[in-house]
Amino acid sequence: MSSLGYGFYATHPGEVLKDELEARGISQRKFAESIGMAYSVLNELLNGRRPLSTTSALMFEAALDIPAEPLMELQMKYNMQVARKDTTLATRLKKITKAVARS
Template identity: 35%
Template sequence: MIKQFEKYRGIHPGIVLDRELKKRAIKQRPFALSLEEHPQTFNAITKGKRGISTALALKIERELGLKEGTLVILQAYYDIKKIKEKETKKIPDLNILSKALFWDTDIQHIDWKRQYRAVIQRVFERGNENDKKEITHFYGTEKVKQALEESNIRSPYTIYRSNKTTD
């Protein structure tokens, strides 16, 4: 991969391609047609909404004079980044948490990382001992203590020790 593109690791190759076309003052539609590609497909790629195939990447690289494999490698790095994001997007064990705790929301759409204060507060105000243990295990003791202090919930609640570390 060309060193100038090394800094784009993890960014969708279509975004990089769009920037490269603008830098060279090349219009998308005529460029797509010159490659015998549908302009709509090409547009979706440059917006980052669609992946770039190896065959198309090779055509583009040849046409723009880029080193062979540059866009394919960028696509691979982007795919790796997306997989890692999915892997790190963990949730607590929903089989342990009481369903009644989150009666007013779709539990599948909770952003557990961003909404941790509200989740911890709700569980420690309304949850049973198993709910509290699971949330403490998920977030870690320090994060639970911090969230309870910030929300002015003081002990009588037991904060369970967890071996889990927080981010």
Template identity: 40%
Template sequence: MMLDQNISEIFLAEPIHPGEMLQDELEARSLSQRELAAQLGVSPAFVNALIHGRKSVSVSLAMKLEKALEINASFWLNAQRNNNRTLAYQKAKQELEHLHVPAARHAELLQAVA
């Protein structure tokens, strides 16, 4: 069970979508969603969907965010990747809880999805 605990520590208890980070950045800069949308060349609805976790950060969007906000594209891509991995881990863990396998095998399966 120790293996399971160590893997759990890798992933956040609650995933943080990059849109949440973007919202914090907009507030810190007193920048509206509409203003950012204009800078990115996307609709305000798209920015709103991103902030609320309904859209993901693509390579193209990360590059646009880097240009508009001067925050490295890799930051946005890593944030999206970490969010995706945490969500996938939580889903896999939930699915494994319904299987009847020995505790040691359960830990191995969790390691495999990490």
């Protein structure tokens, strides 16, 4: 797991973690219990419906020996990709660019 790279589309860290748990044959319920996390929270994270927090990244690091920093980098890149696809934000950013150019 030393290379948590990403392709053209950013990967939610939950995808990586879900694959890792499956590869190790660890059930989500058992893992959630072992790290003191609610099963529903873990499931939402693994399915990309909840962002990875720094605390959770450190818990995964302790439990699975997967470095927290690359997981957080995946989350940041995923967040940026989602933000860049937000049309409301894109419109706002264009207005900001035009306003600054006039100053």
